[in-house]
Amino acid sequence: MSFLHPLALAGLAAAAIPALLHLLERRVPPELPFPAVRYLADAERRSARRLRLRHLLLLVLRTALIVAIVLAAARPLLPSRATGGSLHPPTALVVILDNSPSAGVVVDGRPLFDRLKAVAHAALARAGAGDRLWLVLADGVARAGTREALLAAVDSARPDARRLALVDVVDRAARLVEAEPVPAREVHVVSDLQRTALEGAVSVPRGVRVLAIAPADAAPPNRGIGTLTLSDGGLAIGVTGTPGTPPAPLTVQVRGRPVARALGAPGTTVTVALPASPPGWWVGEVGLEADELRADDARPFVWRVAPPARVSAATDAGPFLTAAIGVLRDAGRLATGHDVVFGERPGPGPSVVLPPADPALLGQVNRALATRGVAWRYAEPGTAGPLAAPGGSLPAAIAGVEVTRRYRLVGTDSAAVLATVNGEPWLVRAGGVVLLGSRLDTAWTALPATPGFVPFVDALANRTARGEAALREVEGAPRVDFTTDGSDTVGATVSRIDPNESDLTPAAPALVRRTLGAELARDADFASAAFAGPRLADVSGLLLLAALLLAAAELGVATFTR
Amino acid sequence: MTVASPVPQRFDLLDPAEVSRLGGIEIVAEGVVEGFLSGLHRSPFRGFSVEFTEHRPYQPGDEPRYLDWKILARADRLFVKQFEQETNLRAMLLVDASRSMAWRGTPERLTKRAYADRLAAALALILLRQRDATGLVTFDEVVRQAIPARVKTGQWGRLVRGLLDTPDGRGTAAAAALRRLTSLLVRRGLVVLISDLLFDRDLALTALRYLRHRGHQVIVYHVMDPAEVELGGPPEVRFRDLESPASVVVRPRELARAYGETVRREIAAWRTTCRRHGIAYHHVTTDLPFGMALRLLT
Numbered sequence: 001m002s003f004l005h006p007l008a009l010a011g012l013a014a015a016a017i018p019a020l021l022h023l024l025e026r027r028v029p030p031e032l033p034f035p036a037v038r039y040l041a042d043a044e045r046r047s048a049r050r051l052r053l054r055h056l057l058l059l060v061l062r063t064a065l066i067v068a069i070v071l072a073a074a075r076p077l078l079p080s081r082a083t084g085g086s087l088h089p090p091t092a093l094v095v096i097l098d099n100s101p102s103a104g105v106v107v108d109g110r111p112l113f114d115r116l117k118a119v120a121h122a123a124l125a126r127a128g129a130g131d132r133l134w135l136v137l138a139d140g141v142a143r144a145g146t147r148e149a150l151l152a153a154v155d156s157a158r159p160d161a162r163r164l165a166l167v168d169v170v171d172r173a174a175r176l177v178e179a180e181p182v183p184a185r186e187v188h189v190v191s192d193l194q195r196t197a198l199e200g201a202v203s204v205p206r207g208v209r210v211l212a213i214a215p216a217d218a219a220p221p222n223r224g225i226g227t228l229t230l231s232d233g234g235l236a237i238g239v240t241g242t243p244g245t246p247p248a249p250l251t252v253q254v255r256g257r258p259v260a261r262a263l264g265a266p267g268t269t270v271t272v273a274l275p276a277s278p279p280g281w282w283v284g285e286v287g288l289e290a291d292e293l294r295a296d297d298a299r300p301f302v303w304r305v306a307p308p309a310r311v312s313a314a315t316d317a318g319p320f321l322t323a324a325i326g327v328l329r330d331a332g333r334l335a336t337g338h339d340v341v342f343g344e345r346p347g348p349g350p351s352v353v354l355p356p357a358d359p360a361l362l363g364q365v366n367r368a369l370a371t372r373g374v375a376w377r378y379a380e381p382g383t384a385g386p387l388a389a390p391g392g393s394l395p396a397a398i399a400g401v402e403v404t405r406r407y408r409l410v411g412t413d414s415a416a417v418l419a420t421v422n423g424e425p426w427l428v429r430a431g432g433v434v435l436l437g438s439r440l441d442t443a444w445t446a447l448p449a450t451p452g453f454v455p456f457v458d459a460l461a462n463r464t465a466r467g468e469a470a471l472r473e474v475e476g477a478p479r480v481d482f483t484t485d486g487s488d489t490v491g492a493t494v495s496r497i498d499p500n501e502s503d504l505t506p507a508a509p510a511l512v513r514r515t516l517g518a519e520l521a522r523d524a525d526f527a528s529a530a531f532a533g534p535r536l537a538d539v540s541g542l543l544l545l546a547a548l549l550l551a552a553a554e555l556g557v558a559t560f561t562r
Numbered sequence: 563m564t565v566a567s568p569v570p571q572r573f574d575l576l577d578p579a580e581v582s583r584l585g586g587i588e589i590v591a592e593g594v595v596e597g598f599l600s601g602l603h604r605s606p607f608r609g610f611s612v613e614f615t616e617h618r619p620y621q622p623g624d625e626p627r628y629l630d631w632k633i634l635a636r637a638d639r640l641f642v643k644q645f646e647q648e649t650n651l652r653a654m655l656l657v658d659a660s661r662s663m664a665w666r667g668t669p670e671r672l673t674k675r676a677y678a679d680r681l682a683a684a685l686a687l688i689l690l691r692q693r694d695a696t697g698l699v700t701f702d703e704v705v706r707q708a709i710p711a712r713v714k715t716g717q718w719g720r721l722v723r724g725l726l727d728t729p730d731g732r733g734t735a736a737a738a739a740l741r742r743l744t745s746l747l748v749r750r751g752l753v754v755l756i757s758d759l760l761f762d763r764d765l766a767l768t769a770l771r772y773l774r775h776r777g778h779q780v781i782v783y784h785v786m787d788p789a790e791v792e793l794g795g796p797p798e799v800r801f802r803d804l805e806s807p808a809s810v811v812v813r814p815r816e817l818a819r820a821y822g823e824t825v826r827r828e829i830a831a832w833r834t835t836c837r838r839h840g841i842a843y844h845h846v847t848t849d850l851p852f853g854m855a856l857r858l859l860t
Contacts, residue, residue: 029798029799029800029811030796030799030800031799031800031802032800032801032802033665033802034665034802035665035674035787035790035804036786036790037801037803037806037808037809038803039790039821039825040793040810040817040821042824043823044817044820047817047820050820
């Protein structure tokens with residue numbers, strides 16, 4: 001037996017009231033003089049057995065009456081084999097409605113999300129008053145609520161720009177319902193079950209049932225704009241989508257004007273040239289021909305064309321560096337000025353600091369760095385080894401270049417490390433100061449003699465030392481937001497949907513079962529497969545009837561047995 | 563124009579408590595007796611001797627022994643003498659003054675003792691007006707007052723004073739007192755016992771039977787408060803006996819029926835037993851008008 005309102009069972013304590021009243025009432029009865037006590041004693045002696053029986057009967061009837069009323073209030077549910085037993089045991093249920101962008105695909109002329117909503121609605125509509133309910137959408141938030149509130153939330157849901165971390169959400173939902181003190185626990189997964197969403201595995205707790213809508217048999221064709229990579233003068237467009245979908249034309253627009261066209265198929269990368277642009281912030285968009293999923297057919301991008309850095313090199317910078325700066329000035333990549341200073345001492349602004357040729361000056365350099373507020377300093381000489389650049393804005397050509405002499409760089413901020421030798425920091429950027437572990441001289445490193453040296457100096461001056469414009473990518477509806485500091489634009493945020501949303505290939509049923517630990521049900525069968533606990537009948541009506549009969553019996557006994 | 567004559571006040575038919583508020587025992591008794599006697603044509607009591615009243619012509623079938631021989635000798639006519647029963651008797655009123663008699667169910671009613679006193683006073687007045695010698699004995703554990711039966715002037719006042727001088731019950735009516743009573747009643751006569759009969763029935767009947775055996779005419783007034791007949795009270799109560807340490811906790815509502823049956827059975831037992839022994843038994847409650855109680859004797 002289970003109860004719809006188990007808290008009401010606390011009222012069973014009231015069943016002790018008749019017995020308590022009986023005992024308390026007998027404690028101190030008032031005392032009155034009465035001459036005919038002998039008649040009373042005789043009457044009581046004659047009717048003692050009847051009175052004891054009456055008292056016992058009344059006590060039993062009153063206690064049973066209270067018990068019946070309390071039980072009726074708790075809405076007891078009993079297993080029922082009859083078809084009339086339409087209730088299920090109190091269930092903790094989380095409905096996960098996947099309203100990620102992929103759910104917006106149109107299949108057979110009907111949005112897939114409408115079908116998912118109908119399934120979720122039908123499942124929730126079967127919930128009872130004793131169920132604990134939550135609804136989880138793509139944002140991953142578990143919304144607790146009544147059946148009516150969650151049905152309204154389902155009806156008003158729209159496809160969202162965020163991707164649903166399905167495995168993670170199912171895992172959290174299973175743990176959520178596991179903690180509920182109810183007889184049954186279920187997690188309903190109403191999703192298009194993209195193959196790409198099923199990575200990892202859910203450890204479904206014992207006693208929790210995961211029911212998922214069966215994945216589609218066929219994958220809807222789709223193309224989408226995946227990754228966009230800007231390099232000097234070019235844009236690499238990664239086209240994503242359902243494998244096997246034929247290629248489709250795509251258009252690149254800059255500030256609303258088409259600048260390039262290409263043909264792209266899922267899994268391919270298309271590179272197009274962008275026109276030379278003067279310094280400033282530039283916004284463009286890559287668009288695909290409309291298909292079944294519109295959410296991934298366009299993606300914005302943004303880039304900044306910065307003016308050449310104005311640099312100056314101290315006399316102690318060395319001949320190789322001075323020559324490279326001269327080349328870059330001639331090419332228009334750098335200008336003369338004091339935006340960035342190369343030398344053995346940090347300047348007041350962005351600086352590139354080289355270790356001094358004289359080891360005796362190392363202490364002065366460290367003190368100057370400390371004065372500038374840089375948390376890094378030069379330490380003892382390090383071992384020779386090849387350069388390794390973890391990535392970022394440095395040219396890839398410097399990787400592997402031999403370093404024969406260097407000072408170890410000591411600091412605490414590992415995020416500041418841009419290149420290493422033998423795993424130890426060789427190039428770090430702390431605030432506006434870039435520290436090199438070696439002088440840019442062939443006596444220290446082979447870098448000045450390599451083709452990558454001039455691009456390396458270009459990168460140091462234009463990007464590393466001066467700092468790059470802050471560009472961020474976030475998940476969301478495709479758009480660009482600029483960050484300003486006063487009247488200056490200092491950064492931009494590009495919102496785009498997750499590229500994995502474009503691949504609409506459904507997971508195989510076996511993968512769904514294995515990953516989510518789920519039972520599968522077709523759309524039409526989903527609602528009936530939900531709430532799999534034994535069918536129960538609410539017997540509160542019978543208990544109320546019993547309470548009425550008990551009340552009548554009590555009245556009869558109290559009235560007619562005096 | 564006619565004026566309606568005022569209806570004479572019949573004290574004997576009024577509520578005893580209301581009547582008692584009009585004055586002392588004497589006034590109540592006199593009022594009751596006046597009202598009571600105005601409704602009767604003959605004495606309610608039958609005496610032992612006879613008294614000549616008139617002559618009438620002899621008719622065939624008359625007893626020859628009632629012929630008046632003197633008239634026959636003087637006038638040579640046959641007359642027979644007629645007699646009327648005499649009301650001159652010796653009556654002794656026994657009033658129970660035990661503690662249980664000093665009880666009433668509600669303050670609006672008379673106590674059983676007060677009712678018994680007034681009833682006894684009225685009875686005495688009736689008897690004395692008939693020139694019947696009347697005495698009084700009040701008793702509880704012992705005999706408290708014993709006034710011999712007399713018919714002389716002022717007897718009624720002595721009887722009333724005897725009633726007033728007997729304090730409200732100090733103990734229980736005991737068989738010993740009843741036995742003592744029997745020794746006080748040497749000459750045959752009328753004995754009227756007014757009591758709530760809350761003592762051992764067998765012992766009481768032994769004493770009453772003895773009186774009957776001695777040739778007394780015995781009348782018993784069983785006085786009860788209405789609250790003793792129909793049990794009531796709070797939902798649960800401890801009833802404490804007035805004459806013993808006994809007490810009993812009851813719920814009056816649930817015991818009322820059984821109690822009523824017990825009381826009715828007790829009354830029936832008294833009535834049956836008394837009738838078997840030639841004793842007149844009358845059950846009265848303290849809300850019964852005195853006139854109705856007196857009328858039980860007619």
